[in-house]
Amino acid sequence: MRALFVPGLLASVTLVVLLGGSRESVAQQSERFTLGPDVSTRVPPPDIEEQARRLIEAWKTYRSPDPPDGQDENASKGRGSVQNETAIAINPLDPLNVVAVSNDYSSGNVLTGFYSTLDGGVNWTTGDLPLEPGFSFSGDPSVIFTPDGIPVIVCLQYFGPAGSGIYGYRSLDGGLTWQTGVQIDLNGANDKVQTGCDFSGGPFHGQICSAWDRFGTGSGDHIYLSRSDNGGMTWKTSKRVNDANNRATISPDVAYGANSELWVMWADRGTEEIYVDRSIDGGVTFGADILASGFNIVPSPIPGSSFRMFDIFSITADWTDGPYSGTVYVAYHTWKGGVDQNANIRCASSSDHGATWTNFIVNDDGFDNHADQVMPHAAVDSKGNLNVGFFDRRLDPNNLLLWTWVARSSDGGQTFSNHQVSGVGWDHNATEFPSFIGDYTGLDVWEHFVRPCWTDGRSGSQNVMSDDVYLDFFSDESVLSAATGGQVHFTINIGPNYAGQDYWMFGSLGTSPGLTFGNGVHLPLNFDAFFLMTIQLANTAVLQNSMGVLDATGSALPLLDTFGPFDPAFSGFDLFFATLVGISPPTFATNSTTVTLTL
Numbered sequence: 359m360r361a362l363f364v365p366g367l368l369a370s371v372t373l374v375v376l377l378g379g380s381r382e383s384v385a386q387q388s389e390r391f392t393l394g395p396d397v398s399t400r401v402p403p404p405d406i407e408e409q410a411r412r413l414i415e416a417w418k419t420y421r422s423p424d425p426p427d428g429q430d431e432n433a434s435k436g437r438g439s440v441q442n443e444t445a446i447a448i449n450p451l452d453p454l455n456v457v458a459v460s461n462d463y464s465s466g467n468v469l470t471g472f473y474s475t476l477d478g479g480v481n482w483t484t485g486d487l488p489l490e491p492g493f494s495f496s497g498d499p500s501v502i503f504t505p506d507g508i509p510v511i512v513c514l515q516y517f518g519p520a521g522s523g524i525y526g527y528r529s530l531d532g533g534l535t536w537q538t539g540v541q542i543d544l545n546g547a548n549d550k551v552q553t554g555c556d557f558s559g560g561p562f563h564g565q566i567c568s569a570w571d572r573f574g575t576g577s578g579d580h581i582y583l584s585r586s587d588n589g590g591m592t593w594k595t596s597k598r599v600n601d602a603n604n605r606a607t608i609s610p611d612v613a614y615g616a617n618s619e620l621w622v623m624w625a626d627r628g629t630e631e632i633y634v635d636r637s638i639d640g641g642v643t644f645g646a647d648i649l650a651s652g653f654n655i656v657p658s659p660i661p662g663s664s665f666r667m668f669d670i671f672s673i674t675a676d677w678t679d680g681p682y683s684g685t686v687y688v689a690y691h692t693w694k695g696g697v698d699q700n701a702n703i704r705c706a707s708s709s710d711h712g713a714t715w716t717n718f719i720v721n722d723d724g725f726d727n728h729a730d731q732v733m734p735h736a737a738v739d740s741k742g743n744l745n746v747g748f749f750d751r752r753l754d755p756n757n758l759l760l761w762t763w764v765a766r767s768s769d770g771g772q773t774f775s776n777h778q779v780s781g782v783g784w785d786h787n788a789t790e791f792p793s794f795i796g797d798y799t800g801l802d803v804w805e806h807f808v809r810p811c812w813t814d815g816r817s818g819s820q821n822v823m824s825d826d827v828y829l830d831f832f833s834d835e836s837v838l839s840a841a842t843g844g845q846v847h848f849t850i851n852i853g854p855n856y857a858g859q860d861y862w863m864f865g866s867l868g869t870s871p872g873l874t875f876g877n878g879v880h881l882p883l884n885f886d887a888f889f890l891m892t893i894q895l896a897n898t899a900v901l902q903n904s905m906g907v908l909d910a911t912g913s914a915l916p917l918l919d920t921f922g923p924f925d926p927a928f929s930g931f932d933l934f935f936a937t938l939v940g941i942s943p944p945t946f947a948t949n950s951t952t953v954t955l956t957l
Contacts, residue, residue, distance in 0.1 A: 433473035443796030446811035457533035459499035474533030521546030560618030569610035615675030623673035680742035680855030689734035741853025747801035747810035759783030768911035789815035831948035843920030852912035
């Protein structure tokens with residue numbers, strides 16, 4: 359094997375790094391690394407040094423990298439009793455600030471519980487919102503952040519003297535404490551509230567909208583909403599949205615699309631149809647109800663299970679300025695009867711303001727599988743990806759245990775990649791409430807990650823669980839034998855808003871402090887010998903497709919092939935990889951993913 363030497367221009371770089379406790383130059387470190395036979399004869403792209411020089415000149419400051427993906431986090435740990443029916447929101451100004459909510463039974467009554475973290479889930483502050491005077495219990499919570507970083511919880515206060523109240527609560531300290539509740543609506547038939555906020559930059563940017571059911575009125579079940587234009591401090595008079603009378607409507611949800619287009623979605627259990635309506639004036643007026651899709655009601659409980667099922671679905675819209683700007687998505691579960699009966703997740707989408715709809719399956723184990731997938735929650739991120747979280751049983755041949763999965767589409771909802779999130783499947787029958795695990799799950803997105811939130815009973819008690827999921831960049835192997843070498847396949851999936859941009863995958867022996875460019879884009883890799891090696895080997899047989907142009911979905915598939923063993927002395931080393939998008943200047947950097955060398 360031949361030692362790898364960096365090109366002359368790069369060898370002249372004056373940066374000095376620490377490796378293994380000793381101080382060595384970047385060029386000296388490069389001599390210690392060997393990768394396979396005669397790799398030094400593999401020719402890198404002709405302009406590799408010029409591109410590297412431009413990168414080096416762009417580095418201005420250093421800071422700590424983004425936190426890595428962690429284990430499943432029990433946000434309600436220590437609360438005791440039961441928590442279920444979850445929702446979650448991420449502060450758009452600070453991704454370490456997250457607020458989750460649920461039905462919380464730890465006080466002996468059912469109240470709206472909150473679970474707030476300021477450090478990305480390392481520590482959680484928990485508590486209950488107050489039971490408002492005259493009401494019996496609270497629940498059905500939803501939560502959003504405003505664009506200026508104010509969390510707002512909207513929930514039900516049930517069975518007071520004049521009915522059930524919709525209340526909103528604000529926090530000025532990231533969710534640690536909450537202001538006095540504001541009554542949004544009061545009616546004897548109120549139920550099932552969901553909330554959205556406008557991040558589009560359009561004329562109603564920052565507006566909050568909450569929608570809920572009114573069951574069993576004299577003219578049937580109806581959908582109502584209210585809006586706030588001042589961050590939840592005050593709310594507009596409630597108004598009805600759906601047109602038809604004598605319908606069995608349930609499960610409203612709201613979403614803002616491009617240019618503040620407001621969407622409201624609900625299911626009709628009588629006709630087994632999903633309807634939407636839209637407003638282009640900030641919710642002042644709405645058009646005619648639009649049929650988005652039919653569905654088949656999932657039995658409650660699902661055969662072989664104990665927990666109840668409701669037709670509570672999720673709507674989201676692409677609020678960005680990418681190729682799918684304005685596209686609206688409805689994620690729902692539906693039942694397939696027959697011999698292989700099961701529940702599946704599907705997505706209906708429209709790119710023409712609801713005039714026409716297409717429909718695709720979300721779970722990639724197929725429509726004819728035996729496993730159930732239920733309770734979807736969807737959100738579009740800043741890169742134009744559609745992300746859907748849901749309960750999934752595909753890993754249990756008996757179709758009983760529940761895991762949480764996330765599916766991502768980067769082509770407007772036509773195809774989805776599925777990713778397991780929770781590390782453990784759990785049995786609802788082994789928890790305190792086998793008949794009720796909540797009626798919905800939660801999910802929110804940030805620039806670099808997706809954060810689902812779900813009811814989890816792995817401990818024997820129903821708790822609130824959450825975790826960050828990094829889907830922009832990952833590998834199929836986390837361990838590589840130094841003695842034999844091998845291949846590692848990487849997936850870059852930034853999103854359609856980055857289609858056609860240049861990308862470059864690098865490696866490093868460390869992630870802290872990382873490299874921050876002048877425009878603030880942070881690459882969580884250090885400038886060291888392995889970094890230089892990945893520059894030298896870009897697009898060779900060793901690092902295939904490690905630089906190039908992202909496809910229409912903002913994706914690429916690099917491959918590391920060692921062509922033989924590493925020096926055994928490097929057993930135990932962690933090799934970190936990350937991807938930079940754009941060169942001069944860079945526009946985005948992914949999280950890092952780790953490959954550990956073993957004997």
